[in-house]
Amino acid sequence: MSKIDEIQAEINKVVKGKEHVVKKVLAAMLAQGHILLDDIPGVGKTTLAMTFAKTMSMDYKRTQFTPDVLPSDILGFSMFNSQTKEFEYKPGAIFCNLFLADEINRTSPKTQSALLEVMEEGNVTVDGVTRQLPEPFTVIATENPIGSAGTQLLPESQLDRFMVCLSMGYPEHEDAVEILKGNASRPISHVQAVISQEEFLELQKQANDMYVHEMIYGYIVTIVEKTRSSEYLSLGASPRGSIALLRMAKALALIAGRDYVSPEDVKDALHDTLKHRVKLSTKAKAAGLDTEAVLDKIFNSVEAPRT
Numbered sequence: 001m002s003k004i005d006e007i008q009a010e011i012n013k014v015v016k017g018k019e020h021v022v023k024k025v026l027a028a029m030l031a032q033g034h035i036l037l038d039d040i041p042g043v044g045k046t047t048l049a050m051t052f053a054k055t056m057s058m059d060y061k062r063t064q065f066t067p068d069v070l071p072s073d074i075l076g077f078s079m080f081n082s083q084t085k086e087f088e089y090k091p092g093a094i095f096c097n098l099f100l101a102d103e104i105n106r107t108s109p110k111t112q113s114a115l116l117e118v119m120e121e122g123n124v125t126v127d128g129v130t131r132q133l134p135e136p137f138t139v140i141a142t143e144n145p146i147g148s149a150g151t152q153l154l155p156e157s158q159l160d161r162f163m164v165c166l167s168m169g170y171p172e173h174e175d176a177v178e179i180l181k182g183n184a185s186r187p188i189s190h191v192q193a194v195i196s197q198e199e200f201l202e203l204q205k206q207a208n209d210m211y212v213h214e215m216i217y218g219y220i221v222t223i224v225e226k227t228r229s230s231e232y233l234s235l236g237a238s239p240r241g242s243i244a245l246l247r248m249a250k251a252l253a254l255i256a257g258r259d260y261v262s263p264e265d266v267k268d269a270l271h272d273t274l275k276h277r278v279k280l281s282t283k284a285k286a287a288g289l290d291t292e293a294v295l296d297k298i299f300n301s302v303e304a305p306r307t
Contacts, residue, residue, distance in 0.1 A: 003203065006194040006253055010055045014188055015048050018174030021168050024050065025140070027288065029200075030207040031247035033163025034119050034139040036104075036276065043168045044095040045095055049100045050188055056200050057193040058063070058097035059134070065107035065117040069112035075124050089126065092119055097134055101141035105151045110263055112158055115139065119161040138199055156235070163244045164269075165276035203254070210250040211260040215305035220245050220266060222302050227274065232284035237277045244273045263304040270299055
């Protein structure tokens, strides 16, 4: 059994019946991206993040985002030391390998914006001094659906920094029964680390070095360009969306045990990497189309390369 299979098997012991979500989260982490889990409370979003951290020997920190959370709680701050007569930097919660931003859409835009540099560059800048975050580093953010009490829309610049947006959904009946049976024994406490940080960094390198044919590059760019010209979308995906789609496709190819990216990998990554980056037009809403249906139309209009 490969290390990738071991990771998935260990997590699936706790997160019942969500193998497809586990695969996509793992792919995003292998692609050095960040994950947004958009779903109702109580379906296991936080448990999923905690299990990933424990399985992969990662230093894990969680911040519950509420309206009173400040940027300094996340990034850290400088405090005057009366002994040394100098300001000393006190690191914030972001200095870890896996940072869980729980219910990110319940905090202020000012606090949300504190994550923009962190997620894009892996740095923290406080009082003009830039500090590097540890590697590997991943942000997993959870949010409740818009319309839930106390929530607000995330700005486009924030959404665009998440490589994927995933939903877990309710468990199937049999899985719900298994969850009830295992709840009393706190299954997350029995999770074993199956990979070291160094081994995971090597897997990230393998994903990044995956072979991509020239035609696949053109295929991805054509799909993303069509999101900008579609009559059913008022906002298309940015070049960052193209990069996210490519990196996710590479990671999915690695998980599949191949050393090259296929059109199927691009298809598998399409919805998760683009649906939160585009906006439906009035025409799409009038036609009763949702974002996934529009992306399917665009995808089907582009001929897949035969490589």
